[in-house]
Amino acid sequence: MDLNRLKQAVIAGDMAGARKLTEQAIEAGIEPGVILDEALVAGMDEVGELFKANEVYVPEVLLAAKSMQQAMQLLKPLLVKDGIEPKGKIVVGTVRGDLHDIGKNLVAMMLEGAGFEIIDLGNDVPPERFVKAAAEQGATIIGMSALLTTTMYAMKETIDLLKAEGLDGKVKTMVGGAPVTQAFADEIGASAYGDDAATAVDLAKRFMAEQ
C-alpha cells in the first residue's frame, strides 16, 4: 500500500479517493499514526506551501481539508483505540469580529489528529467566551486565530482577561493567523506564536511537556 497515493488524493481534494485509500491503508495494517503523519499531514503541508506560493487558492485548500476530514473520520476511532489518549484539552476559536475560520479549522484538525481534545468555539468569539470555556472545561491551552489587522487586538483582551481572572499561569495562549507575527505575540504577552498548523501542534506538545 503506497501512502503517497493517499497523500496525492488529499492534495488533489479528492474526498472519495482519500476515504477509499484510507480504508485500504487501514486494511493493509499500516499504523493509524503513520497514515496520519505521512499521508494526511504531509499532504496538507504541501497544500499549505502551494497556497503560500499562489499555486493554488482557497477552493483547493478547502477541498484538501475536506478530504483530510473524510480520512480522519476513519482514523480517529483507531487513534483513540491505539492508546493515543487525549494529550490535553485545547480551546480554539477565531477572535471577535473575525469570520475567517479556514486556518483555524486546519489548526484544530491537526491538533485533533495529534491527539488533543479540541473545544472549537467557532468564529467571532469574544474574549469572555474563550476564558469561560477554558475555565469550565478545564482546558490548559487557548488557541486564537485572527486574519484581520482590525481584529488582532482582541487577542490581547483575552490574554488580559486571563490575567485578571488569575488564570494566566494555568492556561497558556497560542496565537496565529496571517497578520500575526512573533513580535505581535510578544507585545500582547501571548505564550507562543504559531506560524502554521504544524507549528501549532509542536507548540501544544511543548506546553503539555512543560506542565
Next chain:
Amino acid sequence: MTDLLELIELRTVLGDGAMGTMLLEHGLSPGDCPEAWNLEHPEIVSSIHQGYVDAGSDFIETNTFGANPIKLARFDLDRKLEDIIRAGVDLARQAAGKRCLVAASIGPTGALLQPYGDTPREKVADAFRATVQAVAQADIDFFLVETMSDPEEARLAIGAIREFSDRPIVATMAFTKGAKGYRTMMGTTPEQCATVLADAGAHIVGVNCCAGTGEAAEIVAEMRQVSSYPLIAQPNAGAPKLERGRAVYPESPQSFARGMEQVLAEGAVIIGGCCGTTPEHILEIASLMGKC
C-alpha cells in the same frame, strides 16, 4: 437627477467613501452588526451620508452591505431584514435629496459555496432574492454589488437583481496581489472577473476594497484589456497598519486623490473609496475634478 448610465456618458462620476470604517470611528464595535445601526443609531448613519453628499458625491451607498438573511442570522437579526433595508434606503434618500443618486449596497453573504464550502448554491441565491425584493420595493437608483470574492457568488447576486428589478447593476470584486499578480481568493483574475460580471448582467464592472489607489489603477488596466464595459474603482485608503491597537489607513486625502488620477487615466469612469476613506478623501477628489 439623471440615471447613472446617462451620467457616465457625460462625465466622470464620483461615488462616496467608506461606511463601515466610519461607523467604527463612531463607536461601532468590531463584532457588531453595522446595518443594525440603521435602526439603532440612524442619526450617525445619516451624518456619514451627509458628509459624502456635502463633499460632492454623485451617488451615496445605502448602509445595507451585510443586509442579507445569512449574515443577519449571525446576529439573530434575520427577521429584521426588511426593516433594516427600508431604514437604510430612507436614510440615504433623505441625505441625497435631489443632489445625488442612491445606490443599494449588496455585499457577500460570508458563506462559502459548495463543493469547497458547505453552503448550497440555492441558499445563497435565496438570500440575495430576499434582499433584492426588499430593496426593489424602496426608492433606489441602482444596485452596487460589491466586495465580492467569489465570482460565482457575485453571479448569484446579479441574477437575483435581474429577477426583480430592471435598475442598472454595478458589480465590483476584491483582489489581492500575490506572486502571480492580482487574484480573488478563488484564484480568478481581474480579466476573468470583468467577463463573468458582465456576462451575468452587470452594466458596469470593476474593483473595490483593494489595498490602495496604486493597486486599483493596475487592476483597472487589466480589466480594460478584455472589457469594453464602463469600469469602476473604489479602493481602500491603502493597506491598514496597526497603531496602538487601532487600524490606520495610510493614504491621506491628498495622496488618495492624486492616486485616483492614475485610476482615471487607466480608464475608470466611476471612482470612489472603500475602507479607510472619509468625506475628506471624497472632497479632495471633487476639488481635483474641479467640482468645487
